[in-house]
Amino acid sequence: MKIDLHSHTHYSDGKLSPEELITRAHTMQVNVLAITDHDTVDGINQAIDYQAQQKREMQILPGVEISTSWHNFDIHILGLNVDHTDPQFLERLELQSQERDRRAQKMSDKLAKVGIDNVLQDAKTLAGVGQLTRAHFARVLVERNVVKDFDSVFKKYLGKGKKAHVKPQWISIQEAIQWIHDAGGKAVLAHPGHYDMTSKWLRRLVEEFTQGGGDGMEVTHSHLSRDKKALLTSLAEEHNLQASSGSDFHYPNRWTELGKNLSLPEHLVPIWHDWALNKQQAAS
Incomplete structure (x- = not known):
């Protein structure tokens, strides 16, 4: 049984529509898919x-990936099996969208000051129906040949301390939880x-996430080394956290694939252990 609890569509920084994502998940024989834009x-x-x-x-599990701020780090918290129609939840997520728009305008203004004009408009065109992200800004700069690749965009313009970096004003981890x-x-x-x-900061992050009610x-996601997976497994065990796995799929590429290499250590409790429908599927 293949369970992938982290994927994106073009409603955020993924390249596939929801329909295209579902079709690919079928091709990869995924049984349970969380969409977490x-x-x-x-x-x-x-x-x-x-x-x-x-x-x-x-x-299909309704999900979301919420951006938070923690000690000058951008930390992402997945909400899995949420009520995606809850009015209060939707109002709260709208506040995050407004922050994205504010940050995007400031990034565009900073890029204009160094001679790179109208990036916001092009980024909006790339985003289409989706949330504006730094990935859209990066794509614009790469497509304009301002830089050669995504890494160069963040090293020169969008990364911390660079020419067009804008510190986001996200909610706290505790608020997201x-x-x-x-x-x-x-x-x-x-x-x-x-x-x-x-590793010291990672341990602190996991501890504070747990204390906040996470x-x-x-413990398993794309591009994860064996040593890092062992560390995450030990931290989950130490803090009594349930284990989740997800590809963080954005688009077809040679590094990341839906449902691939996402097995969990058997001694950890999976995040889906008390979701009845999953149990029924697993038993069928």
Whole structure:
């Protein structure tokens, strides 16, 4: 049984529509898929409606990836199995969208000051129906040949301390956890192995996430070394956190694929352990 609890559509920084994502998940024989766009649930109903038309069964879990600020780090918290129609939840996510728009305008203004004009408009065109992210700004600069690749964009313009960096004013980790719990979901620390921090800071992050009421953490995700996976597994065990796994899929590429290499250590409790429908599927 393949369970992938972290994926994106073009409603944030993914390149596929919800329908295209579902089709690819079927191709990869995924059984349970969580759609977790950044700070929005706009693609969920579209995905559920499309899946309802398919002959092959697959469970779609409503999810979201909420941006938070923690000691000058941008930390992402997944909300899994949330009520994506809850009015209060939608109002709260709209505040995140407004912050994205504010930050995007300031980044565009800073880029204009160094001679790179009208980036915001082009980024909006790339984003289409989706949330504006730094990835859209990066794509604009790469497509204009201002820089050669994404890494260069962040090293020269959008990374911390660079010419067009704008510090976001995200909510706290504790607030994100509360939002998710109020919407009936579970709060999961996303891709903890990918943050640019020392092991000491990672341990502190996991500890504070747990103290804030977090439910689980991703112990398996894309591009994760064996040593890092062992560290995350030990931290989940130490803090009694449930284990989650997700590809963090954005688009087809040679590094990341839906449902690939996402097995969890057997001694950890999976985040989905008390979701009845999943149990029924696992038993079928």
